Amino acid sequence: MFDYVDRALDRLICDRIPGVHLAFAAPTPAWTGQAPDGSVNVYLYDVCEDLERRQAGSVRVREQTSRQVLETEPPRYARLSYLLSAWAASPQDAHGLLGQLFVALAHVRSLDLGSNCSDGGAVLEVGRPWDGDRTHAELWNALDNTLPPSLRATVSVPLPVYGDPAGTPAVRIEPVVTVLPEVKTLHAAGRLSSGAQARTTASPARDLS
Numbered sequence: 001m002f003d004y005v006d007r008a009l010d011r012l013i014c015d016r017i018p019g020v021h022l023a024f025a026a027p028t029p030a031w032t033g034q035a036p037d038g039s040v041n042v043y044l045y046d047v048c049e050d051l052e053r054r055q056a057g058s059v060r061v062r063e064q065t066s067r068q069v070l071e072t073e074p075p076r077y078a079r080l081s082y083l084l085s086a087w088a089a090s091p092q093d094a095h096g097l098l099g100q101l102f103v104a105l106a107h108v109r110s111l112d113l114g115s116n117c118s119d120g121g122a123v124l125e126v127g128r129p130w131d132g133d134r135t136h137a138e139l140w141n142a143l144d145n146t147l148p149p150s151l152r153a154t155v156s157v158p159l160p161v162y163g164d165p166a167g168t169p170a171v172r173i174e175p176v177v178t179v180l181p182e183v184k185t186l187h188a189a190g191r192l193s194s195g196a197q198a199r200t201t202a203s204p205a206r207d208l209s
Contacts, residue, residue, distance in 0.1 A: 002047070004113050005080055005122065005155050009042055012111065016104035020097070027085055028143050035087045040101060042153075043083040045139060050079035050156040075158045083139065084126070084151040098149055102127060111155055123156040 010022055021039040025031050035041070054076065086097035111122040130136045130152055140147045 001157070001160065002044070002078075002080060005111065005157055006042075006044070008111050008113050008122070009082070009155075012108065013040060013042070013101070013104070017097075017100055026143060027083070027087075027145060029145055032087055032145065037087075037089045038093070038097060039087040040097065041083075041085045041087065043085075044080060045083050046081040048079050048081075050077040053077040053156060077156050077158050080155045080157065082153040082155070084153055085148055095149065098151065102151060105153070111157075113157070122158075124153065125156075126151060126153045128152050128154055 006024055010024075013022055014020060017040070019038065021036045023031070023035070023039060023041050024043065025041070027041045027043055031041070054074070084098075084101060086094045086101060088094040088097055105124070105126040108124050108126070111124040113122050136150075136152075137147055
């Protein structure tokens with residue numbers, strides 16, 4: 001499923017910076033040595049759960065095929081961390097391309113994954129501060145490359161937990177029937193009649209699409 005995020009980033013960056021060369025390979029010296037002039041590298045370096053979006057309890061959903069109301073665990077989210085760097089014939093050109101990239105993505109909050117994403121969508125953040133300069137430097141050191149200016153981008157995307165046989169079993173929610181107190185009615189002829197009314201209620205459900 002993470003390949004959907006790569007494709008969405010590819011479309012977004014190429015649409016906003018026409019003519020850019022985009023790559024998702026690790027920016028090692030071997031790659032940077034042969035990268036075309038005006039290249040942007042989008043390197044996925046970390047995947048973890050996005051704990052900031054985790055919810056407690058359970059949620060009610062409507063199963064698409066049977067339309068039954070089900071109760072299951074809330075969606076879980078993965079946080080994908082990308083290292084964005086720009087490469088050109090001169091440092092000034094690389095800096096200019098990196099600035100273009102930052103401006104192009106800075107105000108984009110939702111990443112369009114089409115039908116491959118639901119439950120709140122994919123959230124994009126560009127330019128998040130690093131956890132520390134050492135972490136940034138250690139990442140480039142692990143790539144055996146010099147430390148260039150770069151951007152950190154994160155994408156928070158929902159995991160497909162619904163319908164997962166290995167996940168928590170979904171529980172069907174039965175409708176609740178409430179019998180109201182006896183109601184007496186005075187007819188025009190002066191006769192009294194009585195009867196009970198029944199009302200069927202069910203907890204609201206949320207459609208998954």
